[in-house]
Amino acid sequence: MSVSDLRQSYEKHVLLESQALASPFAQFALWFDEALAAKVPEPNAMTLATVDAHGQPSARIVLVKGFDERGFTFFTNYESRKGLDLQAEPRASLLFFWQPLERQVRIEGVVEKVPTEESDAYYHSRPAGSRIGAWASRQSQPITREELEAREQEFRERYGDAPPRPPHWGGYRLKPTAFEFWQGRPSRLHDRLRYVADGPAWKIERLSP
Numbered sequence: 001m002s003v004s005d006l007r008q009s010y011e012k013h014v015l016l017e018s019q020a021l022a023s024p025f026a027q028f029a030l031w032f033d034e035a036l037a038a039k040v041p042e043p044n045a046m047t048l049a050t051v052d053a054h055g056q057p058s059a060r061i062v063l064v065k066g067f068d069e070r071g072f073t074f075f076t077n078y079e080s081r082k083g084l085d086l087q088a089e090p091r092a093s094l095l096f097f098w099q100p101l102e103r104q105v106r107i108e109g110v111v112e113k114v115p116t117e118e119s120d121a122y123y124h125s126r127p128a129g130s131r132i133g134a135w136a137s138r139q140s141q142p143i144t145r146e147e148l149e150a151r152e153q154e155f156r157e158r159y160g161d162a163p164p165r166p167p168h169w170g171g172y173r174l175k176p177t178a179f180e181f182w183q184g185r186p187s188r189l190h191d192r193l194r195y196v197a198d199g200p201a202w203k204i205e206r207l208s209p
Helices: 024-037 081-088 116-125 128-136 145-159
Strands: 045-051 057-063 066-068 071-077 091-098 103-113 169-183 191-198 201-206
Touching: 024 066, 024 103, 024 169, 045 071, 045 081, 057 071, 057 081, 071 081, 071 116, 116 128, 116 169, 128 145
Parallel strands: none
Antiparallel strands: 045 057, 045 091, 066 071, 071 169, 091 103, 103 169, 169 191, 191 201
């Protein structure tokens, strides 16, 4: 079978304006809970898209570690490629894709670092190996496997199972300015509802598929 012949018919759900909640945060929470109930693999996995100082886009999968009306929170190395991108251009886009439910959610917004105490709290909730890994990895920098393992051993010997949070590691929060909820439909006539910030409220509009 040719790649061009691969097709999927989307027929499971609909998304009408009459069904959409007034708050995109509430709508996201509803869909997230349904993804959990459907046992979608890693429902908190999202694509994070950034651009660097030269306008070069870059995307990768990260895990959302919290969401509420303040925004969507994730953690990483501040000196990684995404960290340097966000330092140069603090705007980004998120994409959640829940294939078993034939749904995706796109979120655009501005990004800022979370408070120190929030980064500390999450860091110390992680498994010991992950905490050491945050010290061992010079994320996005060239390294051999042997060098990485040597650094891991070095920091494990230095800190044991109680490492402090590295100063180069912590959280970011994306504050949304727009959401798009996408529901697959037959004949590629998909439902696309976009929420755009309109003062303290949100305006909902349907986009052509």
